[in-house]
Amino acid sequence: MITIRNLRKSYGSNHVLHGIDMDVKAGEFVVMLGLSGAGKSTLLRCMNGLNQPDSGTLQVGGIDLMQTHSRRELARHVAMVFQHHNLVHRLSVRKNVLTGRLGQVGTLASVLQFFKHSDIALADQCLERVGLAHKALERTEALSGGQMQRVGIARALAQQPQVILADEPVASLDPKTARRVLQYLRDATREMGIAVVCNLHQVDYAKEFGDRIVGLSQGRMVFDGAPAQLDDAALNAIYSTDTQAADAATSPSHSVHAPTGPWHAGSAQLATSAGAM
Numbered sequence: 297m298i299t300i301r302n303l304r305k306s307y308g309s310n311h312v313l314h315g316i317d318m319d320v321k322a323g324e325f326v327v328m329l330g331l332s333g334a335g336k337s338t339l340l341r342c343m344n345g346l347n348q349p350d351s352g353t354l355q356v357g358g359i360d361l362m363q364t365h366s367r368r369e370l371a372r373h374v375a376m377v378f379q380h381h382n383l384v385h386r387l388s389v390r391k392n393v394l395t396g397r398l399g400q401v402g403t404l405a406s407v408l409q410f411f412k413h414s415d416i417a418l419a420d421q422c423l424e425r426v427g428l429a430h431k432a433l434e435r436t437e438a439l440s441g442g443q444m445q446r447v448g449i450a451r452a453l454a455q456q457p458q459v460i461l462a463d464e465p466v467a468s469l470d471p472k473t474a475r476r477v478l479q480y481l482r483d484a485t486r487e488m489g490i491a492v493v494c495n496l497h498q499v500d501y502a503k504e505f506g507d508r509i510v511g512l513s514q515g516r517m518v519f520d521g522a523p524a525q526l527d528d529a530a531l532n533a534i535y536s537t538d539t540q541a542a543d544a545a546t547s548p549s550h551s552v553h554a555p556t557g558p559w560h561a562g563s564a565q566l567a568t569s570a571g572a573m
């Protein structure tokens with residue numbers, strides 16, 4: 297579903313991504329961890345066509361993003377879930393979900409907001425998946441933050457995408473609501489065979505919900521493995537601010553991560569406090 301090879305991206309003289317390699321399969325839920333500024337959002341934005349990489353290979357949902365492509369074509373394959381859900385508050389919940397269909401319906405229909413019965417049925421099905429079918433006709437502004445994020449997920453599902461990219465989807469939610477939202481996202485995408493890349497700052501959520509975890513440090517992939525493999529040494533490599541540690545972790549002799557010292561509570565707090573930023 298996603299194939300990335302030697303992907304590089306700079307902003308002026310700021311080299312943000314230093315040759316990323318990554319594959320994500322259909323139905324796989326990949327959590328991306330890393331310190332603030334590691335390049336997580338930049339990588340997601342490349343996958344969604346919002347950033348143009350400098351070089352490398354980038355194929356998402358069958359589309360070669362290094363070649364010219366239309367946004368409409370991309371929207372048919374790739375959906376995004378944002379931290380601040382980007383919903384239209386004055387519209388009903390169902391209408392917000394239906395905006396996920398705008399890439400699929402014709403231009404005139406989308407201007408007139410004319411949706412087929414099948415689109416409405418699909419929107420309601422997607423709301424059902426996130427446990428909000430009973431809210432379909434309510435104004436979105438009447439929902440809680442967690443419910444709004446579930447509407448954001450339903451909207452992404454309504455796009456019937458092959459890939460969902462989620463950038464800190466639970467950053468502004470309390471822990472209980474955050475876990476619920478992640479559970480809905482994970483279960484729906486697993487059942488629908490959608491590949492997910494989800495940026496998070498919470499290591500415990502990554503371990504609980506990720507089929508796989510990737511760790512980014514200073515624009516380099518320093519960990520790629522199962523949640524059970526995410527030990528103290530791996531966390532130390534991901535959350536290290538030491539360039540040498542990140543380099544060592546990506547050297548050929550350390551295919552997954554390099555132990556660079558004990559993982560201690562101070563680093564754990566670093567990860568947690570970064571999540572609150």
Ligand SMILES: Nc1ncnc2c1ncn2[C@@H]1O[C@H](COP(=O)(O)OP(=O)(O)OP(=O)(O)O)[C@@H](O)[C@H]1O
Nearest residue numbers: 307310312330331332333334335336337338339573
């Ligand atoms: N539009 C932009 N223009 C210039 N520099 C940018 C832009 N977006 C990001 N950067 C820079 O790229 C680097 C990586 O930023 P990015 O937002 O990808 O980090 P992140 O891992 O998502 O961090 P966070 O956890 O805080 O969201 C930072 O140095 C940032 O300043």
Ligand SMILES: [Mg+2]
Nearest residue numbers: 336337338463
């Ligand atoms: Mg970010």
